[in-house]
Amino acid sequence: DTGVSQNPRHKITKRGQNVTFRCDPISEHNRLYWYRQTLGQGPEFLTYFQNEAQLEKSRLLSDRFSAERPKGSFSTLEIQRTEQGDSAMYLCASSPLPSGQEGYEQYFGPGTRLTVT
Amino acid sequence: SQKIEQNSEALNIQEGKTATLTCNYTNYSPAYLQWYRQDPGRGPVFLLLIRENEKEKRKERLKVTFDTTLKQSLFHITASQPADSATYLCALAGYSGAGSYQLTFGKGTKLSVIP
Numbered sequence: 594d595t596g597v598s599q600n601p602r603h604k605i606t607k608r609g610q611n612v613t614f615r616c617d618p619i620s621e622h623n624r625l626y627w628y629r630q631t632l633g634q635g636p637e638f639l640t641y642f643q644n645e646a647q648l649e650k651s652r653l654l655s656d657r658f659s660a661e662r663p664k665g666s667f668s669t670l671e672i673q674r675t676e677q678g679d680s681a682m683y684l685c686a687s688s689p690l691p692s693g694q695e696g697y698e699q700y701f702g703p704g705t706r707l708t709v710t
Numbered sequence: 711s712q713k714i715e716q717n718s719e720a721l722n723i724q725e726g727k728t729a730t731l732t733c734n735y736t737n738y739s740p741a742y743l744q745w746y747r748q749d750p751g752r753g754p755v756f757l758l759l760i761r762e763n764e765k766e767k768r769k770e771r772l773k774v775t776f777d778t779t780l781k782q783s784l785f786h787i788t789a790s791q792p793a794d795s796a797t798y799l800c801a802l803a804g805y806s807g808a809g810s811y812q813l814t815f816g817k818g819t820k821l822s823v824i825p
Contacts, residue, residue, distance in 0.1 A: 597753070624810065626813075633719075633817060634817055635714075635799050635801070635815030635816050635817050635818055636754065636799075636813075636815050637815070638812055638813065638814070641806075641810055641812070643810065648810065649806055649810065649812065684753050684754075686753070697742065697744075697759055697803070697811065698744065698756035698759060699756065699813065700756065701746075701753030701754045701755070702753050703751075703752055703753050704751075704752070704753050706751075
């Protein structure tokens with residue numbers, strides 16, 4: 594079990610550029626989540642996939658944000674026309690389908706730290 | 711609006727003592743509550759889950775309580791060690807209507823265990 598991986602770990606970009614992040618969940622996990630975390634705050638939910646279907650999106654996810662999970666495996670999060678307010682840590686998490694009392698915890702990756710200059 | 715408050719931004723405690731962290735919430739009826747640990751520059755790590763119909767859960771030196779009347783959870787680390795120094799996040803799970811429970815996190819409490 595290699596855990597959840599995210600790439601890149603750090604990204605510096607200029608305002609107005611597009612960026613794309615990748616998340617590879619734990620292989621047997623059906624569910625995948627994206628969060629954003631700024632300094633001194635807890636993670637904020639952005640979006641959720643079950644297999645390849647994007648089932649929920651937060652109001653935080655403006656039209657400039659798009660996420661995909663083709664074939665229900667890895668996921669990408671793209672931010673178009675980045676703004677300085679997009680600077681944050683972007684976290685990906687995965688979880689299995691709950692079964693009985695098990696499967697409710699989320700396993701987080703190390704995050705991608707985005708800096709928009 | 712829904713609100714989650716963790717008692718303090720930072721808590722300093724002497725090694726060997728019990729650390730108690732508080733999570734209060736308003737305008738929320740969570741199905742369950744989770745506690746995570748987060749080290750600087752890393753993603754959160756799951757520690758414990760407690761359901762709305764449970765009063766207490768234990769795991770090694772960790773104990774969590776859940777009082778839905780007071781709308782409060784307490785997280786205890788007994789015999790604290792410097793290695794326990796980290797930020798601890800409280801997360802409430804509400805059914806999102808999309809087949810999943812959405813987690814809402816508090817801001818976290820930074821615990822420092824002093825040798």
